[in-house]
Amino acid sequence: MTTDDALAALAGRLAAADGLPAYVYDLAALDRHAAAVRAALDGVELYYAVKANPDPALLRVLAPYVDGFEVSSGGEVAHVLSILPDARLAFGGPGKTDAELALAPKVSRLHVESPYELRRLAGLLDGGDPVDILLRVNLEAAIEGAALTMGGGATPFGMDHAGVEECLKLLDRDDRLRLRGIHAHLASGLDAPALLALAAEVLGYARDLGLTEINLGGGMAVSYRNPAQMFDWAAYGRGLAALRRPGEVLRIEPGRALTVYCGHYLTGVIDIKRVHGETFAIVTGGTHHLRTPVTKGHDQPFTVIPGRTTDDHPRIHDQTVTVVGQLCTPKDVFARNIPIARLAVGDVIAFSMAGAYAWNISHHDFLMHPKPGFHHLG
Structure with a gap:
């Protein structure tokens, strides 16, 4: 049975049992993707950014392929260690509390954000x-084409050179803190050539400081418009190998680009109507479960799985349709004016690319609708 067949069969069972909406994670697909990424990064340490999706089953699949996990809160530290007690952790993020800083002995690396921290x-x-520790640096670098920028100018993330110099003076006087290198996650949504250009700047900065451990962060581009246009891991791995000098440790910490492709969000079509010339399909669930499309301003890719329909169910053929959820807000839109061959009430819509920054970043309790189910394939 193919993955599509397995997903369709599960969708049918869930719809019949009133089990929609639901998330489905394809663990076999994640395993294949993680293995390919690992193979492309010969000699580069790979950490997974848990913030992208902390689902326990996903963490267990990734564990054989990663060198560790990047966490950004005390909650994530506890979560990962409850699932993988021996996992190596890199603890980053601004605004760490004293209770979180006190976890430093439990992690492999702590990313320091400021002299006061x-x-x-x-x-x-x-x-x-x-x-x-690693010092998180915010370099003055030209960053073009990024979906998000965390560096290159005035942002709350990391330190400019003055902050780094202040930290170096503090470290000279305290042997309880061991400086290992720098961390520089400057932008997200970049292709391999752009990330390699940034990596060259970060490496130059680290070398000027005489540091040999460099965490280059994540930021690998993911295209929701064209899912087949995937980040070029092979080119990135070759580029990092060419940049790395003997004795240097290079580390990356992708999140979205590792898990986004393994996730699906299944919803049932509960109404189809035409309002002022535009056709709307209303589905169970909404952006309180899958916030990504409305926040990133894209159309979430989807396929239609035929369901149980009757002659009196509304249906459309060869039209464009806007797919919306159950929330009382015009922002609850998954995809707008998408050409579709057929759709009927009772069908299941399977939104793909829902394996990262989906459920865990959404506003679950708005309107107090039921939570989705969670299922795993493979």
Whole structure:
């Protein structure tokens, strides 16, 4: 049975049992993708950014292929260690509380965001082994074509050179803190050539400081408009191999680009109507479950799985349709004016590319609709 067949069969069972909406994660597809990414990154450390999707089954699939996990809160630290007790963790993100900084001995690397955060960390240590840290840097770099920018100018993330210099002076006086290198996640949504250009700038900065461990962050482009247009991992791996000098440790921490393709969000069509010349399909669930399309301003890719329909069910043929959810807001839109061959009430719409920044980033309790189910294939 193909993945499409398995998804269709599951959709039929869920629809019959009133089990929609639901998330479905294809673990076999994730395993294949993670293996291919790992093979392309010979000699480069690979960490998974848990914020993209912390589903326990996904973490277990990824574990054999990654060197560790990037976490951004005390909650993520506890979550990952409850599933994978021996996992190596890199703890990043701005605004760490004292309770989170106190977790430093439990993680492999702590990414320091500011001189004050470094001083607070030092004040919480009371002996034991030194804590290994990276300084998060925000370089003045030209960044074009990014979906999001976390560096290259004034942002809340990381430090400019003055902040780095202040940290270096503090570190000279405290042997409980061991500086391993720098972290620089400057942008998201870039292709391989653009990320390699940024990597060259970050490496130059690290070399000027005499540091040999460099975390280049994530930011690999994902196209919702053309899902087949995937990030060129092979070119990126070759490029990093060419940039790396002997003795240097390069690390990356992708999230979306690893798991987005394995996820599907299944919804049932509960009404079709025409209003002022535009056709709308209303589905169970909504952007309170899958917030990505409305926040990123794209049409979420989808396929239609024929369901149980009757002659009195509204249906359309060879029209464009706007797919919306159940929320009382005009922003609850999954995809707008999409050409479609046929659609009927009772069909199932399977939104693809729902394996990252989907359920876990959405406003679940708005209008207090039921939560979706979660299922795994493979």
